[in-house]
Amino acid sequence: MDMKRSYYRDLRLFDTWPLGLWLVVCAALLALVPFFAGNYLMYVLGYIAINAMVALGLNVLVGYTGQISLGHAGFFAIGAYATVLLAKAGVPIPLALVAAAFIAAAFGFLLGLPALRLEGPYLAVITLGFGLTVENIFAKAEFFGGATGPSVPPFSLSLWPGFSREQNLYWLIMLCAGGTILAIRNLMRTRVGRAFVAIRDSDVAAACAGVDLTWYKTLAFAVSAAFTGVAGGLFAFHLGQVDPTTFNLMLSILFLAMVVIGGVGSILGPLLGAVTISLLNLKLKGLKLADFEQIPLAGKEIAGFISRHFMETGMANIQFIVYGGILVLIMVFEPLGLYGLWIRAKRYWRTWPL
Amino acid sequence: MFQPLLRIAALAASVFAVALAPTAQAQQLTGVTDTEIHIAAWGPQTGPAAPWGAVTRGTAMLFQMVNDAGGIHGRKIVFHPFDDQYNPAKTVAGVKELVEKAPGIFAMASGVGTSPGLAVKDYLMERGIPWVGPAAGSLHWVTPPQKALFAMYPLYADEAKLLVRHLVDKEGKKKIAIFYASDEYGENGHRGAMAELTRLGLKPAVEVSVNQADRDLKSHLLKLKDSGADAVLMWVNPTHAVITLKTAAALQFSPQWATSSTLSDAVMMQAITGGLWKNMIYASFGELPDADVPQVKKYRDAFAKYAQQGERWGVFFMAGIGFVEPLVEGLQRAGRDLTRDSFIKAMESIKGYKGVMGRVTFGPGERQGQREIFLARTDDTGTKVTQLTPWAEVK
Amino acid sequence: MDILGNLPQVLFSGLAAGSVYALVALAMVIIYRTTEVLNFAQGDMAMMSTYVGLGLLVAGGLPFFWAMLGALAFAAALGAFSEFAFLRRAKEPTVLGLIIITLGIEMIVFGFASWKWGGDPRDLPTPLSPADVVVIGGVIMSYLELATIAISATTISALFLFLNRSKAGLAMRATQQNRAVARLMGIRVRRVEMGAWALAAVIGGIAGLLVGPATTVEPYMMWDPMMKGFAAAVLGGMTSLAGAALGGAIIGIIENLFGFYVSTAFKSVVPFAAILLMLAIKPSGLLARHYVKKV
Missing domain, CATH: 1.10.3470 (ABC transporter involved in vitamin B12 uptake, BtuC)
Structure with missing residues (x-):
């Protein structure tokens, strides 16, 4: 349904006028931030x-x-x-x-x-x-x-x-x-x-x-x-x-x-x-030992395990694990990236409830 | 037809008024409440400079000790350290976030690195936020002196000068080579050594620089060896120092090594070089970590109680304490009626204060608090350290 | 400066450095020619294996040989797991997408290793001291460098035989050339890909274990060898094993020659200038056959 049926449509600056309007509104909001x-x-x-x-x-x-x-x-x-x-x-x-x-x-x-x-x-x-x-x-x-x-x-x-x-x-x-x-x-x-x-x-x-x-x-x-x-x-x-x-x-x-x-x-x-x-x-920030104690059920045990086997001074490095994990997850589930997710979401709602 | 125009003008005016309001409000954030003083610091806990992160953790321990001893005139210090990965973009974001969020930040403590520091210096100074003890020996902090910036770290160039003077005068070395990292730290050491050599009427045997990413230093060491140097001034980071010594051993090259305060942690260097760290001459701007003086003993005892698992009592950790001791002293002297102006006045009254660093003196025009350094040497087994020169200022 | 007198020493040093680059290059080539993925995690996977070896040796108290073997076993498991858990899960991946996945793996491995072992450098004790040397014809050779060259040469030859003479090696090549047909021919493509990752991780792990004693063990230890290894792989043609080995040696030697005779300041960028020149003459690398693209 995102097919462009005419050459002139392909040449337009904005696909549709509501899109253009939205962009102007966004630009105005950003300009007003200061x-x-x-x-x-x-x-x-x-x-x-x-x-x-x-x-x-x-x-x-x-x-x-x-x-x-x-x-x-x-x-x-x-x-x-x-x-x-x-x-x-x-x-x-x-x-x-x-x-x-x-x-x-x-x-x-x-x-x-x-x-x-x-x-x-x-x-x-x-x-x-x-x-x-x-x-x-x-x-x-x-x-x-x-x-x-x-x-x-x-x-x-x-x-x-x-x-x-x-x-x-x-x-x-x-x-x-x-x-x-x-x-x-x-x-x-x-x-x-x-x-x-x-x-x-x-x-x-x-x-x-x-x-x-x-x-x-x-x-x-x-x-x-x-x-x-x-x-x-x-x-x-x-x-x-x-x-x-x-x-x-x-x-x-x-x-x-x-x-x-x-x-x-x-x-x-x-x-x-x-x-x-x-x-x-x-x-992104690293975690602290206290954050692990918050985990329900086995918080104390997990924190204890971590403090025994990992460096408390190195806990800031958990941010790299999160960072890498997010990159991997996005690419594994959507080869087209976030734009692909957006397209999929759009398509889903356009044909809803089919 | 003028009516819409007027309306737009009125709207613009009201927007204008709204715009000015928050800036005025932001300036009221002083970071001091009835019960708390908010202090922040950046330091790399992750990334290539992570070993320097110990400075920030040392600062944190000092504040914790102060709080446990009852705080300062009825106020507790709330410390906001954050990890900037030695990345100026992150430093700026972190500082702005903390300074502009209620209750604000009263002062910055330590703060690792020249480029992260330079990125926030103007921002802090424009707002008059005091900053005590930047953890980098740079000329930028005190040229020109800033009202609210109190530098502690003696200049790398001074250390290099003192080392060269010692090598030539006391050790009788004539062919001194300079091996330096191609960053600000290395360049400052290089500059200081060159200045001293020129003063003594000597020329360096060879000048070799090393890039941060390099892990194969054979051609560097061959160059040093080929120059016939009998002493090498080594101005590199700990990792490169290890590779340097290992490569030198493999090339049967054994000059007299001399190095900066950054590598003054003899215990750690001995461990990570696998026993090659012997007969080293190095500069130091603070008492040695295993020194038997009361100032150091106090913190070493506290370390056992406060330190995180994985922490090590070493030069960087201790520097984090030493850079910030004057800040605590200044807060004490400023009294209960704490404002940034009263704090700066109190800081300027510090004369000859002795903590774990050399003697610290600030004054109305004086913003480089500590200038004293000394030289030390490890023996042939690499475990025993002797002080070669007394604390002195480099002229 | 004694120009000629130092030449053999510089060449030897270059060869010692180059033999490590060659191993990293081989690891990248093995993965590239099986799955067409540029593996940015190669270096950090090796770094983590080296830490595991260090842990087994120092904390675990194992004898040196067994600790190193344990590190390589861990490397194989890590490589296989990465392929199984991340790359295989990608749906209709693009080449760029796969690169970013390996970058993600790199960050996860890096974060985990720095969390577990901290950022301070550590010493990897070996039976050989760096000061043990033998002087042959005026060239000082340390046992460590000789061992590095010997281990690297042995590994490369063994790999060469394995990949060119065994069924598994043939299956790897078939997988790269045409995955669908290889599968129709009864090759378990997925198993082959996982095997390639495990094998590459082991080769990289060997490089890590050779870098460790000569330098120090820290989270960034493999950053530079990995970049040089990548360069060596490209220089050799990205799909050729012999090319990767040759590329590694060339880069090590060029770097050391330039570092000693010209300047250490630009030492690390010279290999890339060499590659640019070489690719201008032969765009597919030294030893790779130039393929003609079908449209």
Whole structure:
């Protein structure tokens, strides 16, 4: 029932007008957050939005074009460093972010070149190497501030005078995230987007149909990198600090996990994935021995067993078990990720009670 | 036609008013009630920096001892430690959450790591929230001095200087190599050693850096050996120190090793190197964990009573106590009428305070409380430790 | 710097490091060529097996040999369990989905091991001290390194024979090439997949037990060898056993040459530059046959 019956329906920005309305309402609500919430909520929402930008950008590459990247932390770092260094040199922040997008895109283009001949694990290892190299160069070069990273200038952009720095930064992040969603949605409605999808479905067939593989594959890398770069620039201001070691392989893997957990090849999927992974990152906590004593019936015995056989000082690590367990559960039960769950739920209610 | 516009303007104005209200409210959270003082700290309990998490747990034990001894002027300390995995994104989230939720946080204690600390420093200072004893020897805490930031950790560069001076003057070493981690800790040690070598008119035999992820250090050690160095300044983390000594043994390379306070836990190092930790010269910013002085004995006895299963009485745990002792002292001096201003005044009155660290002195312009360090050495069996130099400030 | 004089020493050190990478690479290749899964949990499964070995040795008081055997038995069980409990349960999995499942397994194993044993590094005592060395032609070889190379070479040869000459090895290859047909031919595909995971976990476990004594036992001990092993597997062609072994040796040697003669700062990224160059010339890896994709 989700079939699109006409070509023009496929070209619409929003499938249906209620959907468009809902999106406007959501956007308005997010824009109003700084009026009633404190710094903490703004920080969490900003963090989610930045991750969402990366996930959406990475999805262009992974979900729509069918490539893989274990090096997006590298683009994220390039964006962060470019923005910070330009802003320190006196370039206005919006301009610095745009420049960061172009610089990251240029590196994306370069990384896309080997991708022309490689796929699967081969591409994975090359992108992984790219991420490591970027992390290493930033951490080693005096010019980039060495192991401490460059100091981040205060976020001076004022979108709405009279409001605090955090509030203005929040609005800028939300604007950029909203812009990313629109831009990618639009991109996928164009000739370029259809070329990406054709490459994913079969690159040989796409080439036969006249899609220039060289151009479009590298372009997919560049587009993906550009959004990630802007997100990196915003992240530098969001954190107020740049540390080269945080742009590591684990970050790249988590970016990929956002896309896959959410569901590749959609807009909603990476958004859901970014929300899930971000909240897991920020909110997961370990347990305490007292928590185990709460278990009904055998609480005391379980706690006793645990304190005999496990490190009490290591109990914070239970969060990794929970984290990994959630990843495994989602992927085992729904290969399409959270987006797949959403589709299934929708279908269930639409045909209810059949 | 102006009526709708007016209505929109009125709406905007009321929204504006609502917007300003919560910020004003947030500033009233001081973290002090009639019966409680709320203090928070971040420290990695998980992830690659997890061994440093002992600092936070040491701080927790100190507060527990204070509470059990009756608290401070009728108030108990409520401690909110959280695990940030040495990830600044998590540190910021944790600090903002605690500071902005009633009853707020009165002050931050210890707090492990340079980059997590840098990520929240401005946020804390803008709100005037005192922060005592950041657990990282960085120049960023006191350049420039901040009104509410009281640093305890002596600079790594000072330790490196003292070690190089000792190696050259007392041990007669001429070819000193520098082996350092490529992070802020390693770079600071490297910088200090280079400065001292230049002052002495010497050149390092070789400078070799090591990445955090590296587990194969053979080419590093070959380089050190090939340089013909007779002493090596080792500025790496405990894991790399173990691999370094094992690899050096396999290459029959045995210079005089000298290392930082981070590796001053001789008992642990002896255990995890399988007995290679001998004849080591190292710097220390606190009394040694097995020292027989009353300040240390008091906590060592308490440790048996309070420590969690799996805890180890070591340098990191003790540092968590030492960094925060002045905070407790400051709270005592501030008296019952506790505000952030009265606390900062009380902190500034601390002169020559001696706990498990060296002597601590703060003042109106002085925010680096402790500068004293000393050198120690393990003997050939690796079990007996002797103090080489008295407590002293590095000039 | 004595450039030529040190060359044999550097090559030997590289070979010792490379033989561990080769084992990890083999483990990844065994799983990849049976089930087409990139196993990110390989390193941490090995880490946990090493901890189990350490526990049997120190807390359990078993003799060294039996403790290590116990660790490998645990590794086999862990590998088989992971396949049985997680990967087999996936419904119509995608390649990316399977990667994320192994990432989840990695986190679970990591969390469990750090909870059980804490984050502090530990010493794995062996009968060989790191200072036991033999000097041959000016090259200092420690017994530990010699043992590492010998054990690794033996394991690789045994594996080679097993997978190329036995029915089980043939079944593994058949499973990878066409699962459905393999099943029709009477191969118990699921059992073969579980066996591949168990075997890979054992090979990885051996790598862990070799890394442990040379470094230290801690939750992150296998992070670097695992990455290098992955690189070695790709360098060798991802499906070729000999390629993986060769890839491991090459990466170990390149790394050490670069680290000694050029710079230790960028030592860990050099293998990837080498791979990029190699893949530019031969996109399917050193020893893998270039396959022609059907449309």
